[in-house]
Amino acid sequence: MGTLDALLQGFAVAFTPAHLMWSLVGVTLGTAIGVLPGIGPALTIALLLPVTYHLDPTAAFIIFGGIYYGAMYGSSTTSILLNVPGETGSIVTAIDGHVMAKKGRAAAALATAAIGSFVAGTLATIGLSFVSPIMVKIALLFGPAEYFSLMLLAFVTVSALLGSSILRGMTSLFIGLAIGLVGIDTQTGQARFTFGLLPLLDGIDVVVVAVGLFALGEAFHVAFREARRPEEISSVTGSLWMSKEDWSRSWKPWLRGTVLGFPLGALPAGGTEIPTFLSYLIEKRLSKRPQEFGQGAIEAVAGPEAANNAAVAGVLVPLLSFGLPTSATAAILLAAFQQYGIQPGPLLFTSNSTLVWALIASLYLGNLMLLVLNLPLVGLWAKLLLIPRPMLYGGIMVLSMLGVYSLKNSIFDLWLLIGIGGVGFLMRQFEYPVAPLVVGLILGPMAEEQFRRAYAIAQGDMSVFVTHPISLLLLILTAACVIGPAVLRRRKVAAA
Amino acid sequence: MNTENKAQRWQGWGVGLVLLALGAGIIFGTFSVSTLPGQDSLGPRLFPALIGGGLILLGLAHFRPNRASNLEGHADEGHWPSLAWMVAGLAIGAFTYKLLGFIPAALAIFVLTARGFAGKWDWRHVAVGLAVALIAFFGFTKGLGLNLPTGIFKFILGGH
Numbered sequence: 001m002g003t004l005d006a007l008l009q010g011f012a013v014a015f016t017p018a019h020l021m022w023s024l025v026g027v028t029l030g031t032a033i034g035v036l037p038g039i040g041p042a043l044t045i046a047l048l049l050p051v052t053y054h055l056d057p058t059a060a061f062i063i064f065g066g067i068y069y070g071a072m073y074g075s076s077t078t079s080i081l082l083n084v085p086g087e088t089g090s091i092v093t094a095i096d097g098h099v100m101a102k103k104g105r106a107a108a109a110l111a112t113a114a115i116g117s118f119v120a121g122t123l124a125t126i127g128l129s130f131v132s133p134i135m136v137k138i139a140l141l142f143g144p145a146e147y148f149s150l151m152l153l154a155f156v157t158v159s160a161l162l163g164s165s166i167l168r169g170m171t172s173l174f175i176g177l178a179i180g181l182v183g184i185d186t187q188t189g190q191a192r193f194t195f196g197l198l199p200l201l202d203g204i205d206v207v208v209v210a211v212g213l214f215a216l217g218e219a220f221h222v223a224f225r226e227a228r229r230p231e232e233i234s235s236v237t238g239s240l241w242m243s244k245e246d247w248s249r250s251w252k253p254w255l256r257g258t259v260l261g262f263p264l265g266a267l268p269a270g271g272t273e274i275p276t277f278l279s280y281l282i283e284k285r286l287s288k289r290p291q292e293f294g295q296g297a298i299e300a301v302a303g304p305e306a307a308n309n310a311a312v313a314g315v316l317v318p319l320l321s322f323g324l325p326t327s328a329t330a331a332i333l334l335a336a337f338q339q340y341g342i343q344p345g346p347l348l349f350t351s352n353s354t355l356v357w358a359l360i361a362s363l364y365l366g367n368l369m370l371l372v373l374n375l376p377l378v379g380l381w382a383k384l385l386l387i388p389r390p391m392l393y394g395g396i397m398v399l400s401m402l403g404v405y406s407l408k409n410s411i412f413d414l415w416l417l418i419g420i421g422g423v424g425f426l427m428r429q430f431e432y433p434v435a436p437l438v439v440g441l442i443l444g445p446m447a448e449e450q451f452r453r454a455y456a457i458a459q460g461d462m463s464v465f466v467t468h469p470i471s472l473l474l475l476i477l478t479a480a481c482v483i484g485p486a487v488l489r490r491r492k493v494a495a496a
Numbered sequence: 497m498n499t500e501n502k503a504q505r506w507q508g509w510g511v512g513l514v515l516l517a518l519g520a521g522i523i524f525g526t527f528s529v530s531t532l533p534g535q536d537s538l539g540p541r542l543f544p545a546l547i548g549g550g551l552i553l554l555g556l557a558h559f560r561p562n563r564a565s566n567l568e569g570h571a572d573e574g575h576w577p578s579l580a581w582m583v584a585g586l587a588i589g590a591f592t593y594k595l596l597g598f599i600p601a602a603l604a605i606f607v608l609t610a611r612g613f614a615g616k617w618d619w620r621h622v623a624v625g626l627a628v629a630l631i632a633f634f635g636f637t638k639g640l641g642l643n644l645p646t647g648i649f650k651f652i653l654g655g656h
Contacts, residue, residue, distance in 0.1 A: 220582060
């Protein structure tokens with residue numbers, strides 16, 4: 001069956017009234033949480049995991065896909081109106097977007113963000129539809145040795161590229177790997193690091209960790225640092241329709257942002273920070289009016305907003321075709337697949353083709369819904385920003401405790417949650433990125449499994465990792481990612 | 497060296513010490529993971545040893561002076577009372593979750609978190625908190641079939 005046929009079948013499934021409704025639920029929820037500072041898609045999907053357990057997997061993933069895309073739309077609203085990026089991918093948007101808002105051009109900034117997100121989201125979803133099947137063919141060539149090397153590469157890129165320093169990224173990753181050790185060893189059934197505590201035999205659930213870091217850790221941070229700081233909200237001002245000049249200054253950055261965002265998102269380095277920063281720099285260099293950047297240039301909103309939406313679709317490529325999560329949200333999505341007993345990877349496209357293609361089709365529809373939700377209704381979403389902080393965080397805490405308790409109806413998990421929240425708070429204070437921790441937690445046990453499987457298949461011959469050409473190539477890339485930056489830095493120092 | 501740099505350095509050393517302790521603890525714990533004869537020769541001990549070793553190396557790296565000074569601390573002091581109210585709310589919530597039931601626990605979590613953020617008591621927090629607790633309880637138990645503890649309201653709401 002060709003890609004196009006499969007996609008059409010996906011549309012047939014996604015177009016049923018129930019699935020359309022779930023998609024609408026997902027994108028609405030996604031926009032809302034994107035708008036609200038302090039909650040992101042990773043946290044929301046994590047909290048919904050115990051709740052959606054009763055739903056059929058296709059419906060659940062249509063909701064998650066909607067949340068994932070919607071959060072990117074919503075977060076630009078917060079960046080522009082509040083100068084507080086809802087997601088890391090919107091940090092750049094805040095720079096010029098908020099200046100535009102202060103100058104009374106909030107509506108134009110919101111419009112170019114929403115339309116740019118739609119253009120990029122749709123083009124990148126087309127990319128996802130046609131690139132994933134090709135990636136699946138490559139993934140089928142992968143054995144355990146190749147998988148292990150690929151995961152090693154992901155570990156290094158995720159921890160070296162996210163956050164401000166390799167040391168801090170690696171520290172976060174290794175804490176995640178260490179947490180991943182807790183529980184029963186899947187290969188031999190031996191308990192490890194359970195300290196004789198029965199609730200730890202199943203391991204520490206990724207939901208508890210994600211909610212602890214993203215909800216509690218973040219809320220502790222805001223309470224500690226910003227609770228007393230006044231908020232400065234701009235209202236939606238100016239014409240909702242972009243002027244002719246706005247259009248002509250926006251469409252090229254949208255397309256360039258898409259071309260930049262999708263492949264960079266699809267690389268194991270993942271994430272939306274790098275493509276958005278690159279897009280900003282490129283637009284500034286190409287602009288005839290670089291002096292306007294930082295003073296409310298519309299290109300500086302259009303480009304990065306397109307780039308982050310394209311990157312979000314790009315991240316789904318390695319997740320669906322290799323089972324490799326490269327961002328915190330992707331890690332939670334992987335946990336969601338596992339909850340349903342589904343293992344993402346090349347076989348997903350044959351064993352669960354209906355689900356995958358319905359999910360992809362729903363992303364097209366979701367994008368369209370998001371455009372409608374975000375363009376005319378943006379004033380309504382901005383009202384969410386009026387919820388006072390005490391009540392917003394009070395609500396988030398109640399839902400966090402509820403979601404984590406519902407996993408296993410366990411009080412132990414609640415105490416664990418508070419403890420992990422403390423760890424997240426300290427990491428925020430000392431500026432350690434938390435995403436590598438979540439990726440390490442979920443990918444660590446998988447990497448161990450692949451390593452031991454490869455070792456067993458090779459009958460104890462460790463050279464298997466370097467004699468397989470793909471594995472060797474991945475290991476060389478990994479080494480380059482570790483050594484490369486250090487060599488470059490030394491050269492720079494030598495030159496100076 | 498000014499005081500701020502000194503503080504950052506202590507911070508780096510502190511994190512380094514925690515990582516060293518964690519790494520050493522994992523390596524020590526590795527020996528208590530039992531292996532059975534006939535298991536693959538790598539067994540369940542290899543990865544814990546590697547991860548423990550990695551943590552020790554990362555811990556040592558935090559003691560390198562140029563690394564430690566890279567750790568930027570926040571210049572301004574944080575607000576401890578806000579944080580304390582929140583943690584107290586969550587702890588009371590966790591403690592009373594089964595004992596008193598979801599509704600009182602959620603109310604405590606909401607009101608104390610809001611108290612931490614607002615810096616003062618406010619009856620509106622209690623009202624909204626109660627509404628959130630009730631909507632969450634009935635929405636999730638009746639609507640989505642979740643099992644939340646009813647605690648002291650067991651005689652009215654049933655359940656556990």
